[in-house]
Amino acid sequence: MTTPPPRRSRPGRPSWAGRNYTLLTAAAVATGLGNAGALIAAAFAVLDAGGDSGDVGLVAAARTVPLVVFLLIGGALADRLPRHRVMVAANAANCLSQAAFAALVLSGEAQLWQMALLSAIGGTGHAFFSPAAEGMLLSTVTSEQAGRAFAFFRMGVNGSQIGGAALGGALIAVVGPGWMLAVDAAAFAVAGSLRAFLDVRDVTPREPGGGMLADLRDGWREFATRPWLWSIVLQFAVVNAVIGAAEAVYGPLVAEEHLGGARPWGLALAAFGAGTVLGGLLMTRWRPRRLLLAGTLCVLPIAMPSAALALPLPVPLLAVVMFVSGVSIEVFGVSWMTALHQEIPEDKLSRVAAYDMLGSIALLPLAMSLAGPAENAFGRTASLWGCSTLILLLTLAVLTVPDVRRLRRREPGPTAKGPVADGPLGEGPATPGPTADEGQHRALP
Template sequence: MNSRQVPGRPFAWADRNYRIQTAATVVSGLGNAGAPIATAFAVLESGGDTTDVGYVTAARLVPLVLLLLLGGALADRLPRHRVMVTANLFNALSQLVLAVLVLDGGVRIWQLTLLAAAGGAGQAFYTPAAQGLLMRSVPPESAARAFAVFRMAQNGAQIGGAALGGTLVAAIGPGWVLAVDALAYALAAGLRVLLRIEPAAASSHRPSLVRELREGWREFVGRRWLWAVVLQFSVVMTCITAIESVYGPVAAQQRLGGARSWGIAMAAFGVGLLSTGFLMARWQPRRILLTGNYAVFLFALPALALALHAPAALVAAAMFTDGAAVTVFGVNWMVALQQEIPDELMSRVSAYDTVGSLALTPLGTALAGPAAGALGLDGALFACAAVTLLLAAAALLVPEVRRLARTTPAVSPAPEQVAAG
């Protein structure tokens, strides 16, 4: 990692790999933000119902969960940028096939399910490699600022992508949105080819993949703050995914005016993510996990707004607040990981983090439709809100969550550097 800084130069703390990775994430994010909206409405337009939307969403998550640990182990032993490029190209191909089928008309639910699963498989190899590379590209003393700027760039793409996706789905159908996503994956892969990674020292006694996974597991379970928060998110993420991928689109279709209104709500979520990034570039709280976990309480707002039949404007406001909370938690979580986890184990620990956070999501998403049938859509939304609030409170019972503190002195950003972010 090149951490040399040039005084007075914006992003002096950011090396070349950080800049390329941020640009590639923006490009892929513009396509990815609209893809879930397009997929949900492709299912509905093909004759599917709420349960089918849940099954297709779960189909993407199942291979993601099953293959993440393998992806994390490979990312810690192979050049991470090559893993990322290969995964991006695979996702570009799967989304292109899906787009062609949807545009051709008459796409079947099983085809949507199979190609959603292919997309999840590609993501399983990309995610741990991307997180490991990002952590390596940032000097510890500038971590909070760098992660905040990265999330601002990522979430700026979310704003444009979600709004454009919802508008295009309403105007010309979901197939074109999926085609844009395929192109975005391909362009991101081209950018990531430019990443320069120093080769790891060759070793004639490289441990087996199983042994490396065990090393990552020991690192994961040896830190109570880590597995406690991941356990919390294994349920919270199930509720979030059900709301964003199933309940939100269905509620929008039934009483908020359709795909465009949900696209606006998702864009408001992105604005919340982005605007809070400016705050997190300056605000660097000492109790990083305590601050992050307070934000989790706000994750319940979208479910409450939808359950209470709030108008579209209030739903968008709830999504905005939710997005702001996600950034507060996310930046503090990334700082904690970089501070506490060794670089050579980062992709494996990241994989265990992601697997644990998503472990119940495929089952929960698949059951989202039946749950809405049993409890009613509003009852299911109230249940999601209640579970999120209870788990946010439970995490505060773990001493390490309350006490884990920042150890690296932060570099105060110059006003022009924050503005440039």
């Protein structure tokens, strides 16, 4: 593959922040603003319609089931089709589904099956969006600047989620969840428009493949032969599931009964977002030599929010806990993205990203669906303590994997891997999320 010469960035932008990196970041910020509030709005829309914790979990699971079903197909297509077109089409689907969701809620006639169906449409769109988006982003920066670029990108997304969570909580409290869902639909429209302007003139033509199944097998071999990769994905299969149950199902219920409703819960989520911004600032300066060791150690504090909800802590203390966990997970997120950028071959990026995301979300539908029954069987407090315990035990288990402890940052040199800014956007290494369009993908990174 021939890498085109680097293009000059405009004055006021770093040399590595080319046109495509800037457009991708701006689009992710737009959806971050909408999604942070929409996550809260969907839960409260179900509660306002007379649903209970089980119904909240079912609607959340309805979004995740098609994401699990179609994600591998989305990854294979993203390695075959122009990725920017896949992204724009997915944004359009998400825009329409959220607009319909908002209209139903505002009409006062929303039924559970309708909310679940529209959530499923949104999840299908994201299944095709995420693998393409991850490859697009990571291919826009050089290896030398990868860590800093990913940190700035994540800071933009997480900063938008601070405003989005605070806006969502306030808007829901004042005018109800329907208008927040309408804002999210508009954010998807803006993001799709920005991504339509990506410069793809230098996209390297794709080599004809041996069919989708052959492509998926190649991606699986790349994934399965790296112990550090599959062990962390297995860890987050459970970690993300219990975090999803704790924060998407139990969190709004605890807020409704003990904290004062949607506004303080939105502020607590905003505190998490503020922590991720600080973590991003830290990672623009800190370059841990052992990428995954540093990142995995920082997963341990993610057990604290579930414990805080179990007690439950007052809102100010809950916000502190969320802030600390946000800082910690951002260290993991940037370290993970840098490791993938460094280690994964560019031509297999979207497929590996699809396996990564599939493993990370595979148990989410089950956890969301079982959150209500678990509360009935064991009580909400015991269920939340169980979430914290699982996170701690699995993270300690991953630290026993030698490759996780030993994988080192490769200093850039003449043979360093990675295309230049605004290089061939058809390929690039995978990222663990957050893609803003998902809201929260990997433990909230």
